[in-house]
Structure formats: C-alpha cells, structure tokens
Amino acid sequence: MKSLPKNPKPHIGEDTLPVGLFKIDKNAVERAVKLIKENKHLIDEYRKKEKYIFE
Amino acid sequence: MNIEKKRNIFLNKSDISFLKNHYLFLDNDFLSMLFYKNDFLKDFISIFNNSEISLLIDPFVEFEFLREVFLPKQQKLKENFLSEDFFTSVENHQEVFLKLQENAILLSRIYAHQNNNNKKTGSSFVDLFLAARSMLLKNSCIITGNKKDFPLFVFDTLAVLNLEEDEGSLKSFCVLKFNEKKFSSCLLKYNKLHS
Numbered sequence: 393m394k395s396l397p398k399n400p401k402p403h404i405g406e407d408t409l410p411v412g413l414f415k416i417d418k419n420a421v422e423r424a425v426k427l428i429k430e431n432k433h434l435i436d437e438y439r440k441k442e443k444y445i446f447e
Numbered sequence: 448m449n450i451e452k453k454r455n456i457f458l459n460k461s462d463i464s465f466l467k468n469h470y471l472f473l474d475n476d477f478l479s480m481l482f483y484k485n486d487f488l489k490d491f492i493s494i495f496n497n498s499e500i501s502l503l504i505d506p507f508v509e510f511e512f513l514r515e516v517f518l519p520k521q522q523k524l525k526e527n528f529l530s531e532d533f534f535t536s537v538e539n540h541q542e543v544f545l546k547l548q549e550n551a552i553l554l555s556r557i558y559a560h561q562n563n564n565n566k567k568t569g570s571s572f573v574d575l576f577l578a579a580r581s582m583l584l585k586n587s588c589i590i591t592g593n594k595k596d597f598p599l600f601v602f603d604t605l606a607v608l609n610l611e612e613d614e615g616s617l618k619s620f621c622v623l624k625f626n627e628k629k630f631s632s633c634l635l636k637y638n639k640l641h642s
Contacts, residue, residue: 400549402634404627405585407543409470409535415499420532421492428482431524435483438521 455611456490463495463606466588466622471500472581473534474591475511475573477620478504480610482512482528487610492533494608503587504529505580506539507573537580550579554601557633560640561600570596578602581625594621601630 428435473481481488504512509529516522555575562569570578574596581587588605589597606622 396552397549400552402553402630403546403550403583404625404630405583406546407538407583408585409501409537416492416502417532418492421489424528424531424533425486425489427524427527428488434521434524438516438518 456487456494457609457611458494459607459609465605466495467499468586469500470503470584470587471495471622472503472505472577472587472589473508474577474589474593474596475508476592477590478508478512480592480618480620482525484610491608502534503584504534504536505577506537507576509536511573537584543583546583547576547579550582551575553634554578554582557601557630557637558598560637561598561633578625582630588622588624590620590622592618592620594619594623597623600633602626603629 481491512529513522513525516525555570558570574593577589578597578601581589589602590608591597594604602623603626604621605624608620608622610618610620612618
C-alpha cells in the first residue's frame with residue numbers, strides 16, 4: 393500500500409484539459425432550467441432537508 | 448395585481464474578460480444554488496458566457512452534491528442536472544489523486560501554520576482537495592460562497608458575485624485563484640520550522 397509521502401512536493405499547473413471546452417451549450421442550459429422548473433416541488437422538498445448547506 | 452419577483456445578480460467587475468479561457472471549479476454551495484434557485488443558472492451563464500469559461504465539477508464536489516439523497520426521484524434529478532453538457536467532469540484516476548493528496552496535505556499544513564493551528568478556521572476535506580485540484584490545473588479558478596475555506600494567504604479574490612434573494616438578503620460568491628507566489632512564501636515559512 394502506498395501511504396502519504398514523507399516529503400510531499402507541490403504540483404502546480406501540471407495538469408491541462410483539452411481545448412474546446414469553453415463554449416457553453418445554451419440549449420443544455422435551457423434544458424437544465426426547464427428540468428429545475430418542472431421539478432420545483434421535488435427540489436423545494438429536498439431543500440428543506442438540506443438547509444445546512446446555506447447556513 | 449401580481450408583481451413578479453425578479454432575482455438580481457450583481458458582479459463587482461464590469462469587465463471579466465480576464466477570466467477568458469479559464470476553468471471554473473464550482474464549490475458545492477454554488478452548485479447547489481444553481482440547482483435550487485430558479486433562473487439563477489440562466490442569469491449566471493448570461494453574465495459569464497462571453498468570457499468563454501468552462502464549468503468544472505471535481506469528483507469530491509460531485510460526491511458532496513449527491514450524498515445522502517435517498518429518494519430515487521431526487522437522486523435522478525440531481526444526476527440529470529449534473530449530466531448536462533455545460534458541466535465538465537475532471538479526471539479521477541490514481542496518478543492524479545496522488546498529486547492531489549500531496550497538494551492537499553501541504554495546503555493543510557500551511558493553513559494550520561498560518562492560522563496558528565486554530566481548528567475553527569480549518570478547511571474541510573472536500574475544500575482542501577478542491578484547492579489542491581485548482582493548484583494542479585493551469586488557468587483554473589474556484590467559485591464559492593465560503594471564502595474563508597480558501598484563505599487569502601494562498602488565494603486571490605478575482606471577482607465577487609452577489610445574488611439578491613426574494614426576501615432582499617444578499618448571498619455572495621467569490622471567484623478565487625490560487626496564487627503560486629503566496630503559496631511558495633507560506634511554504635518557505637512553514638519549512639523553516641523544520642530547519
């Protein structure tokens with residue numbers, strides 16, 4: 393088993409992601425907004441139970 | 448007469464072009480706000496879309512967002528929301544995890560040192576790994592409502608987004624960026640303890 397390294401080294405800016413991720417699909421946003429609106433009752437009900445997130 | 452309540456979003460910068468081609472990691476509180484608040488998602492995208500940012504979900508944030516959901520309908524709803532194309536998931540394999548682990552342990556030591564080991568100011572496991580992820584990925588930022596979990600001695604505040612709620616209160620979210628110079632300076636001070 394590999395445990396935590398004794399002398400950890402920082403890894404800064406080593407990772408990159410593929411280009412082309414910077415265009416947000418407006419149709420997907422509309423879809424998500426519709427999803428939220430159509431299920432508002434479920435979301436509101438759940439939010440009451442998850443109130444701690446916003447406190 | 449019914450007066451439609453309109454949600455307002457205020458950004459402290461008129462020009463956010465400095466965020467162009469940046470990756471924006473969403474903290475769980477912000478992601479939850481997008482999910483719970485009608486139209487906030489649309490308003491947020493309309494403000495930030497011209498900057499050509501990418502919205503990233505860290506696996507630990509995804510875990511936090513989905514945990515403790517026991518009703519199948521609600522679980523499905525959250526999963527469907529996360530599966531939309533405008534969210535991008537990031538890699539979650541062993542090689543990356545080991546690097547994140549090293550970053551996270553270093554950050555936790557720096558936080559403890561800078562905060563004089565005050566346990567009340569410590570960050571959670573998920574926040575440490577989110578910070579570690581932002582360190583690792585070039586051109587990335589974090590948007591969060593809990594600025595104190597990403598302290599000023601390591602992070603810079605680039606922008607503040609205020610959301611006006613129906614009852615008139617304001618909820619603030621900050622766009623934060625890891626600062627390598629600040630981090631190195633803190634690490635140097637920490638390492639002096641051992642020399």
